[in-house]
Amino acid sequence: MDLGTANTLVYVRGKGIVIREPSSVARKKKTKELLAIGSAAKKMEGRTPKTIESVRPLKDGVIADFDATVAMLDYYIKKVHESGTVIPKIPRPRLIIGIPSGVTEVERRAVADAAVNAGARRADLVEEPMAAAIGALLPVEDPEGVFIVDIGGGTSEIAVISLGGVVLGRSVRIAGDEMNEAIVSYVRLKYSLLVGEPTAEQVKISIGSAYPLPKEKFHIVRGRDLETGLPKTVKLTSVEIREALSPILREISKCIIETIEEVPPELIGDITDRGIVLAGGGALLAGIDKAISEATHMPVVIAEDPLTCVVRGCGILLENDSLLNKIKLTG
Ligand SMILES: Nc1ncnc2c1ncn2[C@@H]1O[C@H](COP(=O)(O)OP(=O)(O)OP(=O)(O)O)[C@@H](O)[C@H]1O
Ligand SMILES: [Mg+2]
Known part of the structure; x- marks a missing residue:
């Protein structure tokens, strides 16, 4: 599952991506009674009467409304898990959730607990840029190093990954x-x-x-x-x-440049050869690859289907326990 600021996606082993909805929850203001989740809730944004609120559970890469996050998680887990037409009922599914790297440890634990409460047997959490790199089929376990930039709704996550670990990481709330x-x-x-x-x-x-x-x-x-x-x-x-948009792009480029400046010398050559890989919905902005390439003097490539990299990375991890154990967040 990719629990994103803008979009939530669910991948089921053997089935592929079965849910792809905006991260949005509509509920009654007073009683918090749920009215809609996903695209139905997003359609209400900015149009709700006083008694109804339409909230984004995550904002700026952190959980802004915990109850709404849990409600959304619970809804999607049950939806996938209970609909016998999508998958034969699995009594207690195992879950891998990609979350923004700015989420605090307390929130992480809460997300994992929420998943278990919603019926998961186990929930492992992985950082979004790592999941995105895996979904983009980059060789994250090799010593050469990969440079990934995931521009989502709430955050832009920049990471240099080598030998299955994040060597350098930066998360900015500009996306x-x-x-x-x-x-x-x-x-x-x-x-x-x-x-x-x-x-x-x-x-x-x-x-x-x-x-x-x-x-x-x-x-x-x-x-x-x-x-x-x-x-x-x-x-x-x-x-x-x-x-x-240019001040935003300048800011994102500046963060990328600052990260490049910190790359260990042993990795810089390989990274320059492969270039910067862009993922997340922001990678779909026309010409963003050219703009970042010009600003950083590095080749830039856009990952295939950038909006689904994180969830596809989680899907790959379902089949690769040794990699999952290496990279999953603990605590
Ligand atoms: N063609 C496009 N051009 C520019 N931006 C786009 C395009 N398509 C989608 N986006 C933007 O991409 C963002 C959503 O991307 P994505 O689904 O990767 O975010 P997310 O994973 O939910 O957020 P985060 O990673 O910050 O938690 C939205 O801001 C959306 O407006
Ligand atoms: Mg994302």
């Missing part, structure tokens, strides 16, 4: 969510137009880029005019959105 926020503020400042974060995310996905596009694009957004209070429509161009 997809901040890109959305940057678009919201850009549009507010330039056009006095208030748009919601879901709209900003659509803009980012449809016309966002980190490097000039062969053919620039545009996207029409509707929001509220801050001066008149009335609805207004604005045509945004990919050039503008690139300008809005």
Whole structure:
């Protein structure tokens, strides 16, 4: 399972990815009674009446709402585990969960406990960048070293992995969510137009880029005019959105450069040969590979299907106990 800030994915041995939903929970404010989980809850974001709240259980790579996290975990475990059509009922499944590396030890234990309470026989936790590297089929056990950057919703995780361990790791709270926020503020400042974060995310996905596009694009957004209070429509161009996103990309590049500077000399040659591997949804931003390559003077490659690297890595670990035992988080 990939318990991400933006998306939760579940991989079942022999079946592949069976669940792929936004990490979102909608519930009644007073009683905390659950109303929806996953995409149904995400659709309610920014649209809920006063009595209902739509929450993101994880934010900035840490658990922001513990009850919601447990509810979501419980729901997906039961859903997979009880639906005989997806897998023949396994009485007590074994679980491997990829979690952001910023999650505290207390929270980790709580996540593992929640999984056990939801019916798991055992729950092992692995760090997201390690799971992503394994899912990207990188040789994490070799001595050559791999350099992975996972740009998710809440965090960008940068790691250098060699001999089955994280040699260097850095986690920054600047990723997809901040890109959305940057678009919201850009549009507010330039056009006095208030748009919601879901709209900003659509803009980012449809016309966002980190490097000039062969053919620039545009996207029409509707929001509220801050001066008149009335609805207004604005045509945004990919050039503008690139300008809005550039401070975020500069920040991510800066963290990558700082990490490169700390790479032990024995590893730097091999890492330069293979290049930086990008995973996570942020890797899908158009031209991000070119932008990071230009900033770091390193080759950059995008992992295949970057949104599923972590969960596929967890799937590989289900079949490889010796590697799992080497890398799983303890405590
Ligand atoms: N085509 C795209 N262009 C730019 N960003 C994208 C694209 N597709 C998805 N994203 C962004 O990727 C992010 C989600 O990525 P991902 O599912 O890897 O995050 P996560 O694993 O849930 O979060 P984290 O790893 O921080 O806990 C979202 O911010 C989403 O807007
Ligand atoms: Mg992630």
